[in-house]
Amino acid sequence: DIVMTQSPLSLAVTPGEPASISCRSSQSLLHSNGYTYFDWYLQRPGQSPQLLIYLGSNRASGVPDRFSGSGSGTDFTLRISRVEAEDVGLYYCMQALLTPHTFGQGTKLEIK
Amino acid sequence: EVQLVESGGGLVQPGGSLRLSCAASGFMFNNYWIHWVRQAPGNGLVWVARIKSDGTVINYADSVKGRFTISRDNAKNTVYLQMNSLRAEDTAVYYCARRAVAVVPGGMDVWGQGTTVTVSS
Numbered sequence: 462d463i464v465m466t467q468s469p470l471s472l473a474v475t476p477g478e479p480a481s482i483s484c485r486s487s488q489s490l491l492h493s494n495g496y497t498y499f500d501w502y503l504q505r506p507g508q509s510p511q512l513l514i515y516l517g518s519n520r521a522s523g524v525p526d527r528f529s530g531s532g533s534g535t536d537f538t539l540r541i542s543r544v545e546a547e548d549v550g551l552y553y554c555m556q557a558l559l560t561p562h563t564f565g566q567g568t569k570l571e572i573k
Numbered sequence: 574e575v576q577l578v579e580s581g582g583g584l585v586q587p588g589g590s591l592r593l594s595c596a597a598s599g600f601m602f603n604n605y606w607i608h609w610v611r612q613a614p615g616n617g618l619v620w621v622a623r624i625k626s627d628g629t630v631i632n633y634a635d636s637v638k639g640r641f642t643i644s645r646d647n648a649k650n651t652v653y654l655q656m657n658s659l660r661a662e663d664t665a666v667y668y669c670a671r672r673a674v675a676v677v678p679g680g681m682d683v684w685g686q687g688t689t690v691t692v693s694s
Contacts, residue, residue, distance in 0.1 A: 553617065
């Protein structure tokens with residue numbers, strides 16, 4: 462199975478400041494079709510997960526442009542340019558290249 | 574409104590069975606893979622199973638293979654997860670989510686609200 466490793470596992474950010482979460486996969490997520498099967502999800506407290514970023518760097522519909530995804534191969538980063546109170550929750554990376562699809566451990570973002 | 578609604582969760586004894594349903598509305602159901610993802614209390618997300626839009630491709634996590642069966646009825650816009658031989662470690666909130674079958678792949682962009690399965694004597 463592909464192992465997804467996130468860091469840090471928690472971070473506290475002052476509103477208006479940037480935040481960054483990293484995710485590393487145990488093997489490349491680049492498919493032969495040229496797409497990289499890597500997503501970011503946010504689970505706000507008490508809610509279902511929601512898609513933030515797909516294919517490594519594509520923002521999902523309705524996601525604010527303060528969220529951006531980058532990376533390739535095995536190393537990926539989610540950046541929030543200016544954290545807002547509504548951004549608190551658990552952030553998960555996930556690979557969809559192979560089954561079983563696998564998630565990272567989750568990164569808990571809190572507001573200072 | 575585009576939505577997925579899970580149902581069928583509940584309390585069941587170890588060794589028992591449950592069938593979860595995921596009812597879709599507001600979109601072309603037969604254009605989407607449907608996935609099941611679960612979350613044990615206080616834990617992270619774990620992928621469980623998926624089924625292709627036409628039902629021809631099915632995959633499972635090793636932890637449920639041979640015990641769980643995913644199926645779909647495109648006439649009813651519903652996916653099912655039949656869970657047999659349930660164990661305490663299957664206790665979780667079960668979410669269904671859609672993923673588009675498209676030239677450009679997407680993410681799991683619509684999730685249900687989840688249904689809770691508790692396996693306990």
